[in-house]
Amino acid sequence: MTIKTDHRHLYLQVIDRLKDDIAKGVFKEKEKLPSEFELAKSLGISRATLREALRLLEEENVIVRRHGVGTFVNSKPVFTSGIEHLTSISSMIRKAGMEPGTIYLSSMEALSSEDDIKRFHCEIDESVITIERVRTANGEPVVYCVDKVPAKYLPSDFLSRQEGSIFTAIEESGEIRVTYAVTFIDPTGYHEVASPILECEPETALLVLKQLHYNDKDQVVLYSKNYFRADKFSFHVVRKRV
Amino acid sequence: MTIKTDHRHLYLQVIDRLKDDIAKGVFKEKEKLPSEFELAKSLGISRATLREALRLLEEENVIVRRHGVGTFVNSKPVFTSGIEHLTSISSMIRKAGMEPGTIYLSSMEALSSEDDIKRFHCEIDESVITIERVRTANGEPVVYCVDKVPAKYLPSDFLSRQEGSIFTAIEESGEIRVTYAVTFIDPTGYHEVASPILECEPETALLVLKQLHYNDKDQVVLYSKNYFRADKFSFHVVRKRV
DNA sequence: TTTACATCAGATGTCTGATCTCTTCTGTTG
DNA sequence: CAACAGAAGAGATCAGACATCTGATGTAAA
Numbered sequence: 449m450t451i452k453t454d455h456r457h458l459y460l461q462v463i464d465r466l467k468d469d470i471a472k473g474v475f476k477e478k479e480k481l482p483s484e485f486e487l488a489k490s491l492g493i494s495r496a497t498l499r500e501a502l503r504l505l506e507e508e509n510v511i512v513r514r515h516g517v518g519t520f521v522n523s524k525p526v527f528t529s530g531i532e533h534l535t536s537i538s539s540m541i542r543k544a545g546m547e548p549g550t551i552y553l554s555s556m557e558a559l560s561s562e563d564d565i566k567r568f569h570c571e572i573d574e575s576v577i578t579i580e581r582v583r584t585a586n587g588e589p590v591v592y593c594v595d596k597v598p599a600k601y602l603p604s605d606f607l608s609r610q611e612g613s614i615f616t617a618i619e620e621s622g623e624i625r626v627t628y629a630v631t632f633i634d635p636t637g638y639h640e641v642a643s644p645i646l647e648c649e650p651e652t653a654l655l656v657l658k659q660l661h662y663n664d665k666d667q668v669v670l671y672s673k674n675y676f677r678a679d680k681f682s683f684h685v686v687r688k689r690v
Numbered sequence: 691m692t693i694k695t696d697h698r699h700l701y702l703q704v705i706d707r708l709k710d711d712i713a714k715g716v717f718k719e720k721e722k723l724p725s726e727f728e729l730a731k732s733l734g735i736s737r738a739t740l741r742e743a744l745r746l747l748e749e750e751n752v753i754v755r756r757h758g759v760g761t762f763v764n765s766k767p768v769f770t771s772g773i774e775h776l777t778s779i780s781s782m783i784r785k786a787g788m789e790p791g792t793i794y795l796s797s798m799e800a801l802s803s804e805d806d807i808k809r810f811h812c813e814i815d816e817s818v819i820t821i822e823r824v825r826t827a828n829g830e831p832v833v834y835c836v837d838k839v840p841a842k843y844l845p846s847d848f849l850s851r852q853e854g855s856i857f858t859a860i861e862e863s864g865e866i867r868v869t870y871a872v873t874f875i876d877p878t879g880y881h882e883v884a885s886p887i888l889e890c891e892p893e894t895a896l897l898v899l900k901q902l903h904y905n906d907k908d909q910v911v912l913y914s915k916n917y918f919r920a921d922k923f924s925f926h927v928v929r930k931r932v
Numbered sequence: 933t934t935t936a937c938a939t940c941a942g943a944t945g946t947c948t949g950a951t952c953t954c955t956t957c958t959g960t961t962g
Numbered sequence: 963c964a965a966c967a968g969a970a971g972a973g974a975t976c977a978g979a980c981a982t983c984t985g986a987t988g989t990a991a992a
Binding site: 504628 | 699701738741742745746749773774775776870871872873874875876877878879880893894895896897901920924925926927928929
Binding site for chain 3: 963964965966967968969970971972973974975976977978979980981982983984985986987988989990991992
């Protein structure tokens with residue numbers, strides 16, 4: 449029994465536990481999973497709860513269940529870093545085996561523009577913070593980021609910090625949690641601002657991801673525009689038949 | 691009672707039924723859903739089965755459940771046409787209010803190349819069909835498509851048809867069903883083959899989607915490379931926090 | 933009047949244990 | 963050897979109970 453009691457729902461903890469076990473190799477590819485009855489017993493939970501977890505793992509393509517046969521671990525834990533998962537740029541760079549870095553270009557605070565009001569559904573006299581940064585991989589510039597966030601969502605001392613993740617700063621108070629984002633994908637050839645900053649030739653294509661980050665109340669809390677060097681980054685998506 | 695008995699699992703039928711009801715407006719936005727007990731009773735199923743369906747609907751963001759409060763219909767059925775759903779180019783064009791068309795450039799049948807063998811896990815002497823087409827919207831070229839598919843997956847008379855969806859042709863026999871695809875997103879500036887075909891200037895950016903289509907046995911049955919005019923198409927993704 | 937606390941009803945979360953149905957294996961029979 | 967019947971094991975579904983959370987309401991104290 450751990451000190452820190454996990455207050456999240458049980459089936460979510462079970463999902464994490466099973467994913468961990470699969471990742472650690474406790475359960476190997478194909479076959480392997482014990483029957484629901486045994487698995488529930490060994491996890492110390494009821495079969496009903498285990499089944500809720502299994503159903504979601506099946507939906508995520510982590511496992512496959514066959515009536516009357518058993519539950520199987522799906523090999524290929526590949527696509528998990530696809531664009532449909534919201535991950536930070538830092539972790540993407542780190543996963544590629546390189547060291548992420550950040551160069552702050554500018555921060556400014558201004559009253560909300562017409563676009564801001566539309567985006568954030570905020571008041572006309574609200575303060576909105578705009579931050580420009582360049583993300584680097586092993587010291588080389590790879591992404592140019594422009595982030596906009598209403599000042600009320602950030603700690604008051606944020607502008608003076610000049611470092612740290614905006615994401616983390618927003619969630620710092622504990623009142624806001626970014627749960628999902630809608631990303632618009634937009635290829636660009638030469639971009640007069642981004643291309644020089646990223647030190648790339650005019651013929652190097654850029655991929656622009658415009659993202660609206662939402663909290664659990666479906667309010668936009670962060671708008672970011674990221675210019676990726678297409679020759680350095682690769683994105684993929686798993687598309688499901690509907 | 692309908693004649694055709696539905697042999698799919700019960701919880702899947704329940705999901706469809708609930709989605710239908712929401713679409714039809716039987717259950718309106720927010721609030722509305724009866725308690726699990728009542729809903730199960732009115733659907734003639736057990737609460738456990740209903741809960742399996744509800745859990746998946748929650749995962750799909752169709753509903754929201756709050757412990758001790760109730761189950762609510764999530765408004766905004768918006769983003770459903772995002773890139774994470776596998777839809778045909780025709781339907782994308784039609785949804786934009788334009789008339790889709792197809793121009794066949796070439797079809798050829800050849801023995802598998804080294805790449806083909808790697809992609810399809812096929813034999814070295816197998817026949818692979820390559821089809822080049824241009825998709826049009828209101829007569830204007832917007833997408834250049836190169837599709838590759840092992841001949842064994844297609845009806846023998848396919849090459850002589852010169853029309854119809856490759857997708858449909860593959861599934862025609864009833865033995866194969868494409869269940870999902872993995873799409874790699876790749877922006878390009880000028881492309882020496884695609885750009886002239888799409889009649890676009892060198893500075894018009896292209897978005898290349900390379901897709902591996904899988905059947906339910908996780909075999910690659912179709913590889914397609916689609917060049918979209920970036921000024922005509924827009925893609926978006928809903929990214930979930932993990 | 934306002935605030936704080938206790939209580940309660942109703943909803944989802946979890947558990948137990950049983951039955952139903954599907955798939956696979958195995959042994960019998962012709 | 964093939965066809966069929968049965969058994970065993972697994973997931974699918976069911977029925978009902980209890981646990982826990984949330985929101986509303988009533989009541990007493992400030």
